[in-house]
Amino acid sequence: ETGVTQTPRHLVMGMTNKKSLKCEQHLGHNAMYWYKQSAKKPLELMFVYNFKEQTENNSVPSRFSPECPNSSHLFLHLHTLQPEDSALYLCASSLLAQGTSPLHFGNGTRLTVT
Amino acid sequence: AQTVTQSQPEMSVQEAETVTLSCTYDTSESDYYLFWYKQPPSRQMILVIRQEAYKQQNATENRFSVNFQKAAKSFSLKISDSQLGDAAMYFCAYRSDNNDMRFGAGTRLTVKP
Numbered sequence: 068e069t070g071v072t073q074t075p076r077h078l079v080m081g082m083t084n085k086k087s088l089k090c091e092q093h094l095g096h097n098a099m100y101w102y103k104q105s106a107k108k109p110l111e112l113m114f115v116y117n118f119k120e121q122t123e124n125n126s127v128p129s130r131f132s133p134e135c136p137n138s139s140h141l142f143l144h145l146h147t148l149q150p151e152d153s154a155l156y157l158c159a160s161s162l163l164a165q166g167t168s169p170l171h172f173g174n175g176t177r178l179t180v181t
Numbered sequence: 182a183q184t185v186t187q188s189q190p191e192m193s194v195q196e197a198e199t200v201t202l203s204c205t206y207d208t209s210e211s212d213y214y215l216f217w218y219k220q221p222p223s224r225q226m227i228l229v230i231r232q233e234a235y236k237q238q239n240a241t242e243n244r245f246s247v248n249f250q251k252a253a254k255s256f257s258l259k260i261s262d263s264q265l266g267d268a269a270m271y272f273c274a275y276r277s278d279n280n281d282m283r284f285g286a287g288t289r290l291t292v293k294p
Contacts, residue, residue, distance in 0.1 A: 100281075109185065110272070110284040123281060155224065165278045167214045167233055172226035 070094045073158050073173035081181055082135065084164040088176045090158030096171070098164035099141040101133060104155040104175070116141060117164040148180045185275050187285035194263045195293050201248075202258045204273030213277040215256045216248065219289070221269040229271070232256065251268045258280050260290075 069090045080086050101113040115123035116135040132144040157168040184207045194200035217229040232240045234248050239247050246252040248257045270289050
């Protein structure tokens with residue numbers, strides 16, 4: 068039991084499709100994050116939600132749309148993606164959005180855009 | 182901007198031996214926190230160890246310890262008595278009270294039996 072659950076584990080989609088990634092945490096954390104992990108590059112922070120409010124949008128293209136309906140759930144809505152968007156998308160949560168609170172990660176969704 | 186640099190894309194160690202993974206960071210903050218995460222093939226990032234910058238004593242967690250050199254902005258991870266299960270990608274990360282967590286590009290550690 069990781070505490071942070073991501074679905075689906077794998078996703079293949081065409082450039083014209085619309086899909087959503089889901090993240091759920093049962094740790095009682097107040098902050099949730101989306102990261103993009105591409106090969107041989109540092110993790111890229113995409114979005115941060117703190118107490119359900121978006122506090123960071125790290126210059127992410129509008130084809131990625133986050134949604135945080137409550138502090139336990141986080142979605143990433145995808146539409147008209149590009150092949151370069153293929154990557155591992157990691158969700159994380161932490162008790163606080165700053166300081167020494169470590170991030171707890173899910174297993175990620177491996178996204179392939181064809 | 183805060184950056185985290187891991188200069189070793191790949192490292193290998195013999196089982197039961199000791200290995201040190203390097204990490205340097207750039208910051209103008211005085212208070213911050215440093216982390217090492219491990220990502221095995223299962224893809225889940227797992228916290229290995231963390232260090233508060235205001236603490237002079239190096240953090241240790243069983244076989245894992247850090248060498249924190251604040252003046253040099255260096256935060257290396259030492260793994261003692263390496264085990265096959267230690268094989269993974271290792272990521273160094275930085276966070277301050279004013280910034281979100283930033284990660285290095287990672288070091289792939291191979292453990293040879």
